[in-house]
Amino acid sequence: MSLLRVHHEGRGPTLLWLHGFTQTHRSAWRFRSILADHVDLITLDLPGHGDSRDLEGDLEGVADMVAAVLDAPVALGGYSFGGRVALHLVLRHPDLVSRLVVLGATRGIKDPIAREERRRDDDARADRIEAVGTERFLDEWLSQPLFATMPPDPRERAARSGDAHGLARSLRQCGTGTQEWLGGRLAEVSVPVLALAGALDRKFTLEARAIASAVPQGRAETIEGAGHAAHLEQPEDVADLVARFLTPGPSAAR
Numbered sequence: 519m520s521l522l523r524v525h526h527e528g529r530g531p532t533l534l535w536l537h538g539f540t541q542t543h544r545s546a547w548r549f550r551s552i553l554a555d556h557v558d559l560i561t562l563d564l565p566g567h568g569d570s571r572d573l574e575g576d577l578e579g580v581a582d583m584v585a586a587v588l589d590a591p592v593a594l595g596g597y598s599f600g601g602r603v604a605l606h607l608v609l610r611h612p613d614l615v616s617r618l619v620v621l622g623a624t625r626g627i628k629d630p631i632a633r634e635e636r637r638r639d640d641d642a643r644a645d646r647i648e649a650v651g652t653e654r655f656l657d658e659w660l661s662q663p664l665f666a667t668m669p670p671d672p673r674e675r676a677a678r679s680g681d682a683h684g685l686a687r688s689l690r691q692c693g694t695g696t697q698e699w700l701g702g703r704l705a706e707v708s709v710p711v712l713a714l715a716g717a718l719d720r721k722f723t724l725e726a727r728a729i730a731s732a733v734p735q736g737r738a739e740t741i742e743g744a745g746h747a748a749h750l751e752q753p754e755d756v757a758d759l760v761a762r763f764l765t766p767g768p769s770a771a772r
Contacts, residue, residue: 520586521573522562528554531764532592535561536584536600538622538747540659540685542568544677546597549749552757557764562587563679564603566688571681576691581606588614593764595619597749599692602626605700605729608707618707619760621714622722622746625704625729626697637695644686644693652682667718667745674750704732711736712763714756716744737763 525543527550535553537545543561553559565573565580575583580603594615596604601623608615627633647655656678660668679685690696711733713726717740730736739759744751 520583521570522564522583522587523569524587525561526558527561528557528559530557533557533559533619533760533764534584534588534592534594535559536564536594536596536603537561537567538596538598538600539688540567540656540678541597541600542677542679544568545674546749546753547673547677549753549757552753553760556757556761557593560587560592564600564688566681566684566686566692567679571679571684574687574691577603577606577697578610580692581610585611585614590614591616593617593619595760596621596623598622598746599688602692602694602697605704608709609700609703612706612708615709617709617764618711619714619763620711620726620729621749621756622716622719623713623729624694624697624722624725625700625732627694628699628701633695633697633699635695637693640689640693640695644689647682647686647689652678652680652685655682655685664719664746667716667743668747668750671750701728701732704729705734707733709735710763712759713738714748714759715740716746716748716751717742718745719748722746 563570601620713729715722715726730738741748749756
């Protein structure tokens with residue numbers, strides 16, 4: 519039995535979409551509404567977020583929790599933190615994934631010293647969340663250069679998680695500093711992969727290209743005029759790329 523509550527909208531081929539850090543299943547409402555015209559969209563709250571605020575686990579454990587909601591192969595997608603969970607899920611449960619979409623995802627940090635530095639940074643940020651509370655932390659989080667091109671949207675802000683302890687646990691257990699380097703394992707991914715990044719997000723554009731190059735059936739695409747949260751900044755363009763990738767036919771797996 520799964521610990522995660524799933525939500526369905528739309529109809530068509532099934533896509534399970536995993537949200538980013540501080541988000542919930544209610545986030546990316548414009549992107550979701552467009553996709554729901556093309557797919558049966560499944561969303562859920564990842565551990566530490568929303569209705570799953572009291573659940574916890576490392577990236578492998580979270581991937582296993584998500585896998586438990588599935589009883590047949592589906593297309594899987596995820597943004598940022600959700601993209602990292604998706605990469606772990608496809609490696610741990612390849613029989614449950616038919617296609618993979620990642621947006622703003624990373625293979626991790628290869629250098630062990632740099633990875634440990636990132637883990638300490640994530641731990642310090644988790645302490646900060648618990649010290650100042652969610653609302654102030656979200657102000658600080660969204661003021662990063664990473665989100666400089668993201669338009670203000672009260673509905674998006676309201677959809678973000680409100681539990682400081684849940685978010686802090688998520689960072690400590692699933693932050694990028696805790697993630698093993700996946701670069702050497704992506705050749706194991708046998709399904710078609712679409713790796714996306716906003717064109718203004720140079721770091722993750724390079725990551726998208728590296729992920730696409732590392733898998734046997736990979737394709738990288740950039741979204742013009744968008745930064746890290748490309749599906750919030752250019753929801754129509756991102757949804758169109760995802761919908762076309764999920765459409766059966768020779769062009770879908772180029």
